[in-house]
Amino acid sequence: MKRRAFLRTLSAAGGFLAGGPLPAADKVKRNMIVRSTRPEDLEMPLDGFATWITPIERFFVRSHMYTPKVDLSRWQLRVEGEVATPLTLTMEDLRKLPQAELAGVLECAGNGRSFYRPTVAGLQWEHGSVGNGRWKGVRLADVLKRAGIRASGKHVLLDGADVPMGTMPDFVRTIPAQKALHADTLLAFDMNGEPLPVAHGFPLRAIVPGWAGDSWTKWITHVRVLDKEHDGFFMKTAYRYPVTSVAPGSSVDQALMTPVESLRPKSVIGGPLEGSRVGADGKPVRIWGVAWSGEAPVAKVEVSTDSGRTWLTATLGQDRDKYAWRSWEHFWTPPRPAHYVLMARATDARGETQPFAQDWNPSGYLWNVVPQVRVEGGPGPEMMSTMPTQAAPEFPPKVKQACIGCHESDAIAGQRLTRAQWEREADKMIRWGATVKPEDRPELIDFLARHFGVR
Numbered sequence: 185m186k187r188r189a190f191l192r193t194l195s196a197a198g199g200f201l202a203g204g205p206l207p208a209a210d211k212v213k214r215n216m217i218v219r220s221t222r223p224e225d226l227e228m229p230l231d232g233f234a235t236w237i238t239p240i241e242r243f244f245v246r247s248h249m250y251t252p253k254v255d256l257s258r259w260q261l262r263v264e265g266e267v268a269t270p271l272t273l274t275m276e277d278l279r280k281l282p283q284a285e286l287a288g289v290l291e292c293a294g295n296g297r298s299f300y301r302p303t304v305a306g307l308q309w310e311h312g313s314v315g316n317g318r319w320k321g322v323r324l325a326d327v328l329k330r331a332g333i334r335a336s337g338k339h340v341l342l343d344g345a346d347v348p349m350g351t352m353p354d355f356v357r358t359i360p361a362q363k364a365l366h367a368d369t370l371l372a373f374d375m376n377g378e379p380l381p382v383a384h385g386f387p388l389r390a391i392v393p394g395w396a397g398d399s400w401t402k403w404i405t406h407v408r409v410l411d412k413e414h415d416g417f418f419m420k421t422a423y424r425y426p427v428t429s430v431a432p433g434s435s436v437d438q439a440l441m442t443p444v445e446s447l448r449p450k451s452v453i454g455g456p457l458e459g460s461r462v463g464a465d466g467k468p469v470r471i472w473g474v475a476w477s478g479e480a481p482v483a484k485v486e487v488s489t490d491s492g493r494t495w496l497t498a499t500l501g502q503d504r505d506k507y508a509w510r511s512w513e514h515f516w517t518p519p520r521p522a523h524y525v526l527m528a529r530a531t532d533a534r535g536e537t538q539p540f541a542q543d544w545n546p547s548g549y550l551w552n553v554v555p556q557v558r559v560e561g562g563p564g565p566e567m568m569s570t571m572p573t574q575a576a577p578e579f580p581p582k583v584k585q586a587c588i589g590c591h592e593s594d595a596i597a598g599q600r601l602t603r604a605q606w607e608r609e610a611d612k613m614i615r616w617g618a619t620v621k622p623e624d625r626p627e628l629i630d631f632l633a634r635h636f637g638v639r
């Protein structure tokens with residue numbers, strides 16, 4: 185796609201050339217890991233887990249396409265499909281409905297993808313494509329009831345104002361009616377007590393508590409009630425995982441996959457950091473983090489300081505809400521100078537707990553393996569070593585021409601894929617609009633596999 189075409193896409197999405205009240209500028213993100221510059225994909229580093237409610241400046245961003253700027257004076261919400269009375273609502277109409285508020289975890293289905301072996305394609309998230317927000321809006325159920333949802337209405341489609349690039353499919357997803365009608369499923373206009381920031385879906389987004397982020401549609405303009413699941417790429421191909429164990433690295437028949445829905449119990453160790461020296465002064469070391477689960481609250485968090493041999497119950501923080509994460513801490517004095525492997529394990533109210541090993545899945549979704557942190561305990565010098573970051577190689581002109589435009593080189597340089605995986609990835613991009621001459625394809629694949637291969 186040519187640059188001019190991008191600018192057209194951007195202005196078509198509203199904002200750039202549109203007059204009228206645009207949303208206030210978002211708070212600038214602070215200290216984030218950039219997984220992709222455009223579209224914007226930002227990860228929160230571990231220190232972000234120190235607060236119960238994640239500030240907007242530290243809240244991760246996951247956008248499949250460019251961020252649309254919506255003009256609120258022209259914005260309307262259409263409610264249609266399997267309903268008695270289709271509705272067109274303004275923000276004013278919407279705000280007149282009873283309001284609801286909750287604190288809850290928003291986690292990308294791909295959070296932790298980088299930990300899967302064999303490696304899989306996609307943004308290489310570590311721990312931080314997750315945040316705990318305070319969300320206020322109206323119940324999706326109230327909107328659906330006002331339109332008179334029919335008995336034939338089984339799935340609720342949510343569509344946002346973001347526009348696909350090239351020939352890529354639009355980000356459109358459906359939620360089963362049962363979850364859509366749940367009293368905690370919201371259409372939110374406020375986040376952390378402020379109007380929803382543009383990056384997080386201004387003016388309206390879905391809050392689907394306990395479910396992975398792909399159901400939390402941003403920039404909503406359409407609610408369409410359907411008699412079946414939406415038949416589109418982001419519903420039928422992406423955001424699915426195998427119902428039973430599959431051979432790692434294999435490709436899986438779509439009929440054997442099910443949509444990502446509920447999150448699972450998961451904990452993150454915020455500190456100490458991997459490779460650090462702790463307890464050099466003989467004082468107790470604070471091991472800390474957060475834990476969350478899907479639709480059941482966290483019941484306990486246990487910590488091990490001896491590679492999983494023995495476990496002690498961590499102290500949970502006071503702040504709690506049904507779908508929010510729970511802070512936890514445990515104080516520990518290393519008994520002698522040695523290497524230690526620290527672990528944390530969350531269990532939810534249903535008794536579901538984190539595994540030590542997890543079935544592989546082709547897109548690397550729902551990672552929730554017990555986290556481990558290796559430290560040096562006891563007196564001695566600081567050991568902390570930082571991994572040398574490798575400079576990204578210069579992209580040859582042909583690769584640049586074919587692959588830089590819709591996104592920058594960061595979306596590519598973050599991957600570690602086999603040659604076969606790079607072939608699949610290149611073909612997907614060609615289907616989406618990348619121009620690669622057949623005679624240039626081998627050179628392109630060579631470059632990608634050589635520089636961004638599995639190490």
Ligand SMILES: Nc1nc2c(c(=O)[nH]1)N[C@H]1C(S)=C(S)[C@@H](COP(=O)(O)O)O[C@H]1N2
Binds near residue numbers: 243400401
């Ligand atoms: N319209 C639209 N909604 C979207 C997305 C998107 O690309 N477009 N990304 C989804 C995904 S995959 C996630 S994880 C969350 C991320 O929400 P955040 O950017 O507010 O953290 O938004 C979801 N809603």
Ligand SMILES: [Mo]
Binds near residue numbers: 246291293398
């Ligand atoms: Mo996501």
